[in-house]
Structures are given as structure tokens and as C-alpha cells.
């Protein structure tokens with residue numbers, strides 16, 4: 249009798265920065281052709297994923313019912329892209345409503361498989377409650393953390409060691425993560441600086457998310473052991489659980505997976521533009537899928553890009569406090585005549601909505617990436633040997649920049665936060681330092697290239713050699729299979 253394949257259930261949080269690495273991980277697991285992959289999300293995200301997966305993909309896409317209106321969100325809000333800050337916690341609350349539906353889905357899967365449980369559940373770090381569902385059914389569960397080990401350690405420690413309002417010096421050490429060195433007060437987002445443990449952010453993060461991380465059977469990280477040991481060590485020490493660095497899991501150039509905004513430029517048009525530029529001459533500027541700059545900082549950035557005389561691609565999103573779904577309004581958001589001038593000179597390309605980021609980062613014309621350093625952007629950049637100019641806006645981004653600058657040496661910070669005041673002259677100075685033949689620029693390029701080689705090695709999967717991340721992935725799957733075997737037959741009523 250043919251043996252039925254084991255089922256792996258994957259459930260990312262409804263955000264592009266989370267769906268992307270999950271999807272990439274699903275594609276990696278799919279390649280082994282050994283497992284059924286059940287990829288779970290809300291209807292609109294699933295609909296978009298369905299149209300972007302290759303036709304021959306065997307990944308099963310499953311929808312869970314979701315009603316944004318019940319939580320004071322605009323109709324059809326199923327992704328945090330374009331969500332204003334004040335609605336973030338509504339969205340998190342709404343995500344809790346998925347719990348009973350997910351439980352029902354697992355129960356149905358077990359029934360359909362004649363009582364055989366899924367081999368494991370890989371769930372998002374922001375869907376902490378999945379751990380309880382896995383417990384209920386006795387299924388191996390791993391929490392997938394889509395940020396770096398280092399930044400996650402800083403962020404977790406800061407939220408677990410509140411309050412920080414009365415910190416008397418501008419810099420302080422984290423009590424349980426001294427290896428992280430000092431944190432400056434400006435490296436904390438406003439909600440964190442104000443938190444005292446009773447506010448909505450603290451309660452949600454600590455009681456709905458973090459308390460579940462340590463109860464998971466294991467934690468998967470989208471990172472590489474060789475570059476991120478310090479942060480990984482923190483979680484090994486803190487939780488005494490298995491910590492599996494399996495990254496980078498990133499989309500490959502040319503892939504089309506989109507669940508949010510539409511592309512503002514075709515991959516071909518973007519490639520043609522880059523093909524015309526000299527090697528290592530283009531600056532790519534993007535602040536990820538969720539966040540944006542203040543109107544005044546956007547003007548300063550435009551002035552810097554024009555002033556530095558470099559080639560650039562800029563993914564322009566509406567500034568803070570404006571309609572986040574708006575089409576590009578160059579006259580209102582950018583200096584007068586900016587769009588026309590850069591078009592005429594041919595040195596700049598403005599992309600509205602969404603750019604094919606991995607294609608851009610992998611192009612030989614690329615020189616540097618001015619980024620908020622969301623971890624996907626950072627690991628995509630490092631995977632292609634591209635040094636970064638960091639402008640963290642919120643959350644873990646501050647500690648990703650710290651990590652990339654202090655521990656990796658492939659990044660230099662240019663500004664910090666969304667409310668900081670930035671001057672175009674400072675931006676120009678940093679852009680020139682990184683892109684020109686300065687000592688610092690050369691050193692950063694060298695470091696970025698060294699890390700690229702470490703990363704390439706970690707994901708090598710050859711007949712006689714498996715890189716560390718691929719080995720770790722095998723170990724994780726073996727552990728899940730083993731535990732699943734031990735628990736077989738113990739389905740709850």
C-alpha cells in the first residue's frame with residue numbers, strides 16, 4: 249500500500265513581510281516532494297496567492313473566514329499593508345478571531361486523513377495562539393520568526409523588561425542580553441518608550457504573543473547560524489528549546505508572489521532600465537511593505553537623491569498621514585519639477601506601489617540599498633552582497649540596523665525613526681560614503697560580499713554537501729516526524 253505523505257500546515261500572519269518568507273519556505277519544502285503542504289490564510293490573501301503560484305505547484309491553499317468589519321477595520325482589510333497605525337491593534341485583535349476556525353480546520357484535516365494528524369504546524373510569531381491549537385491536538389509546532397535572531401532578542405528583552413520611561417541615561421544595557429551591548433533610547437519606538445506593562449501594546453505583545461514563543465516545540469528563524477549566533481544563543485538560553493536557523497528563505501528573482509498592492513512597474517521594464525546603467529552604480533530606495541516617511545523627510549530624501557547625482561530606483565509610498573492607497577502624487581509629495589527632471593536626465597526611476605525588489609537587488613547594476621531594514625529586505629540585500637544604508641522606522645528595524653552595522657559591518661545608519669528630522673546634506677554624505685570608492689564604502693562592500701558567500705554556503709544542497717541551514721531544516725523535519733510518530737493515535741475528542 250502506498251504510504252500517505254505527511255502533512256505540514258503553514259500559517260503566516262497577514263502581512264507581506266510574513267507571507268513572503270513563509271511562501272518561500274513552503275516552496276523549499278515542496279521541492280523535496282515528500283510532504284503535503286497546507287498553506288492557511290484569509291480569503292483575499294489566498295485569492296492573490298492562488299493567482300501568483302506556478303500552475304504546477306502542489307501547495308494546498310486553504311481559506312479561513314475573516315471579517316474585518318467586525319473589528320472596526322475598513323471593509324476587506326485582510327493585510328496590514330496600507331493600514332494606518334491607529335488600526336494596528338484592531339487588526340491584531342481581529343487575527344485572534346481566526347483561532348476557532350483554525351482549530352476546526354485541523355480537526356477536519358485529521359478526519360479527512362482517517363485520524364492521521366498533520367506532522368507539524370509552522371505558525372507565525374504574530375499568531376501566538378496557534379501553539380494552543382497544536383497542544384490541543386498533540387501536534388508538533390514551530391514558531392517561525394521572520395526577523396533576525398539579534399533584533400528579536402533585543403525586541404523581546406525590551407518588552408519583557410518594562411518600563412523604560414524612567415531610564416535615567418540615554419543608553420542602557422539589556423539585563424538578560426548583555427551581548428547585545430547598549431540600546432539608545434532613540435532606538436525604541438514611541439509605544440515601547442511609553443509602555444508600563446498595562447497598556448494595550450504591552451498586554452497584547454506579552455500575553456498574546458511572547459508567552460507562546462517559549463512554549464512552542466521549536467523556533468524557526470529566517471536567518472543563518474554563522475552570522476546570527478548571538479541572537480540565536482539568547483533564545484536557546486531563554487527558552488531551553490530547539491532553535492532552528494533555516495534561512496534565508498526569500499523569494500527568488502523572477503517570482504511573482506503578491507498578496508497586497510499591484511506592481512507599479514513590470515519586471516521587464518525595471519530590468520531594461522537597470523540594464524542601461526553601469527555596473528554597481530544604482531541606489532535602490534525602499535521602506536518595505538508597511539511603513540512610510542513623514543512628508544518633510546520625503547522632500548529631504550528627494551533633494552538628496554537629486555543632489556547626489558547617483559542613479560536610483562525609489563519605491564515611493566504616500567507620506568505619513570495621507571491616504572496610504574493613493575496613486576503617486578509627485579507634485580504634492582516631492583519637490584516641484586522633481587519627477588520631470590529625473591525622467592529627463594534618466595538617472596532616477598520612481599516606482600509607485602510595489603517594485604520587483606529581489607530582481608532589483610540581484611541586478612549587477614545595483615550598488616547599495618537605502619532601507620528601513622525590515623529583516624526580509626536586509627536578508628535579501630545580504631544574499632546578493634549589497635551593502636545597506638539603514639533608516640529604521642519602527643519595531644525590530646532599529647536592532648536589525650544595529651546588528652548589520654555593529655556585528656556584520658555591511659550597513660551604516662543614516663537616520664532613526666519616523667519623527668526624526670533629516671537633512672538632505674546628511675543623506676548625501678552617507679550615500680556618497682557608501683557608493684563611492686571611500687575606505688568605508690570599500691570595506692562595507694567587502695563585508696557584504698563575505699556574508700553573501702556565507703549565506704550561499706548555508707543554503708547549498710548538493711549531493712555531497714549540505715549547508716548549515718539545509719542541514720538544520722532536515723533536523724527540524726526529522727524532529728517533527730519523530731514526535732508525530734510517538735503521538736500517533738492520541739487525537740483529542
Ligand SMILES: O=c1ccn([C@@H]2O[C@H](COP(=O)(O)OP(=O)(O)O[C@H]3O[C@H](CO)[C@@H](O)[C@H](O)[C@H]3O)[C@@H](O)[C@H]2O)c(=O)[nH]1
Nearest residue numbers: 265268394395536537538563602603605622623624625645
Ligand atoms: O516594493 C516592494 C516593497 C517590498 N517588497 C518585498 O516585501 C517584503 C518586505 O519585507 P520587509 O523588508 O521585512 O519589510 P516590512 O514589510 O516592513 O516587514 C515587516 O516584517 C519584517 C519581518 O518580520 C520586520 O522585520 C519588519 O520590521 C516589519 O515591518 C520583502 O520581501 C520585499 O522584497 C517588494 O517586493 N517590493
